Each structure stands twice: as structure tokens, then as C-alpha cells.
Amino acid sequence: MSLLNVTNLGKRFGGNVAVDGVSFSVAPGELLALIGPNGAGKSTTFNMVNGQLAADSGSITLAGQELTGLKPRQIWKQGVGRTFQIAETFASLTVLENVQMALISADNRLFSLWRRAADHKADEAMDLLRQVGMAAQADRPCSVLAYGDVKRVELAIALANRPKLLLMDEPTAGMAPKERNELMALTKQLVLQRGLAVLFTEHxxxxxxxxxxxxxxxxxxxxxxxxxxxxxxxxxxxQAVYFGTGKTFEKKAHA
Structure with a gap:
């Protein structure tokens, strides 16, 4: 049974049709990749699912709940997590504090001083860090981490609101091949453990x-x-549309 259902999604920018009647679904425990050449409409489609762009037509539902027309924060509260092409963390805060801040947000709690928030769900934050292999670096500021480790912290942050659907925008951008494979293997493992549905774009x-x-x-x-x-x-x-005449996926993948 599908968790995310996108039906006849459409978006125009002036006279340009960016997305034209796109429909697809994602099931729990499934990783669905959204690919296409430059200008194909990938980012527009992705950002409509997340609420950063308003759809001109069509429907987006999550577990039967309509997401079309909702803002990103509202969609996040419905159980949608997201990671970004350029990892977004608080560089001056520690790894643990970054995840704690996400848990605070998920609980709708506000703290006027970080001193008062420092102990908020520390155990839960550490559990998330263990799941992404970052518990040993919990007390380090994000500013000193390798980029691959920052992406792991971002993944822990995205899991803080216990999402049903995870949106990943170019999750391995800027990473070395070994780091790319480690991050995606970890994501696959978490998908199976948590029954997550994942929609991701990737070059x-x-x-x-x-x-x-x-x-x-x-x-x-x-x-x-x-x-x-x-x-x-x-x-x-x-092959003809995506890569052009005479090229194959194998050649592109190992270029």
C-alpha cells in the first residue's frame, strides 16, 4: 500500500510548463529515485512535494492526508523529514546539540536560553546519533566535522520528528565515492528498520x-x-532522452 501518492501534478512559470501531469507513489520501506536531465522538472516536483513551491494542479497525499497547499513546516508536522543538497546544521553547536534542537522543534517547545535546553531529550538524541554512526562525535562542534559526517548528522536531524516519509535532495552531493556508498547503505538500513518511505533526487x-x-x-x-x-x-x-544517442547508463555511471 502506498504512503505518498502524487496525482496529475502540474506547475507553470509564466508560459513555461515545468511539470506536466506527473503521477507516482512511494510505499513504506521503499526508496524511489527521481531522475532526469537538467530542466526535466525534478527540483520543481520535489519542492512541490515538500511545500516549498505551490502546485498549480494535482494532488499530493500522505497516508490519505492532503498536503497540497500546506507550508513546509505544516508538511514536516505531518511526518515528512528532509535533507538538503548542501547539508544544513548549526555549525557552532555540537553534534548532540544539533539533534537536541531538532527534538525541541518536534516537541513544539521553545527555550529562551540554551542552558535550559541542554538536557532536553539527551538520551533520545544520543540514540539517533548511534543509529547514524555519530555517537562518538556527539560533543564535537559541527564546524570541525568532515563533510560526510555532517551529512550523517543532518540525517539524524531529519529523523528527529519520526517521519513516515523522508525527502532527500541530492543526498550524496559533494561526497567522495566511499562516503556516498556509506551514507546510502545507512539510509537503506534505516528505511528497512523504520519502514520509511524515501523519495530522493540524485545525479x-x-x-x-x-x-x-x-x-x-x-x-x-x-x-x-x-x-x-x-x-x-x-x-x-x-537512454535516448536522458543521455543522448549512443550512450548508456553504464557509461554514464562510471564516467
Whole structure:
């Protein structure tokens, strides 16, 4: 049974049709990759699901609840977590404090002084850090972390409100191949443990084909294909539109 259902989603910018009648679904425990060439409408679609852009037409539902028209904060409260292409953390705070701040936000609690918030759900924050392999660095400021570790902290923050759906925008951007694989393997593990649904965009085809359960492919705002990695890899239309004549996924993935 699907958790996220997107139906006939549409968006225009002036006379330009950015997204044209796109429909797809994501089930609990599934990683769905949203791919396509530049200008395909990936970011527009992704940002409509998250509420950063308002859809002109169509419907977005999460567990039967309509998300269309809601603001990002409202969507977050419905159980949608998000990570960003450029990791967003408080650089001056420690790893533990960053996760505590996310837990404070999830609880709708406000603290006038950090001193009063310092003990808020420290055990729960540490548990999240253990899940992403960052417990040993809990007391370090985020400003001194390697970028791959910052991305792990961001993942812990995204899990703080116990999301049903996780949106990941270019999760491995700027990371070395080893870090990319470690982060996505961790994400896959958490998806299975928590029964999360994940929608992610990604330019690294090695990541997409190694970790996505299904792919949807956009071109010029329209959905042109969906299926398993093997089905998409062998789809002539996808190869022609996405990579151009004479190129294949294998060549692109290892370029």
C-alpha cells in the first residue's frame, strides 16, 4: 500500500510548463529515485512535494492526508523529514546539540536560553546519533566535522520528528565515492528498520542503481518511464532522452 501518492501534478512559470501531469507513489520501506536531465522538472516536483513551491494542479497525499497547499513546516508536522543538497546544521553547536534542537522543534517547545535546553531529550538524541554512526562525535562542534559526517548528522536531524516519509535532495552531493556508498547503505538500513518511505533526487547514477528500489524518470516536465533499476537501465527512450544517442547508463555511471 502506498504512503505518498502524487496525482496529475502540474506547475507553470509564466508560459513555461515545468511539470506536466506527473503521477507516482512511494510505499513504506521503499526508496524511489527521481531522475532526469537538467530542466526535466525534478527540483520543481520535489519542492512541490515538500511545500516549498505551490502546485498549480494535482494532488499530493500522505497516508490519505492532503498536503497540497500546506507550508513546509505544516508538511514536516505531518511526518515528512528532509535533507538538503548542501547539508544544513548549526555549525557552532555540537553534534548532540544539533539533534537536541531538532527534538525541541518536534516537541513544539521553545527555550529562551540554551542552558535550559541542554538536557532536553539527551538520551533520545544520543540514540539517533548511534543509529547514524555519530555517537562518538556527539560533543564535537559541527564546524570541525568532515563533510560526510555532517551529512550523517543532518540525517539524524531529519529523523528527529519520526517521519513516515523522508525527502532527500541530492543526498550524496559533494561526497567522495566511499562516503556516498556509506551514507546510502545507512539510509537503506534505516528505511528497512523504520519502514520509511524515501523519495530522493540524485545525479550519481552509481548511487541510484545501487540503492533505489524503483526509479521515475522525467523529461521536459513529463514522466517518461518508471520501473526497477534493471527496467530503467534497458529502456531505450530513457537512454535516448536522458543521455543522448549512443550512450548508456553504464557509461554514464562510471564516467
Amino acid at each position: 550519481s547514477m552509481d548511487v541510484v542503481f545501487a540503492y533505489a528500489d524503483r526509479l521515475i524518470v522525467l523529461a521536459r516536465g513529463r514522466l517518461i518511464a518508471e520501473g526497477t533499476p534493471a527496467e530503467i537501465r534497458d529502456n531505450p527512450q530513457v
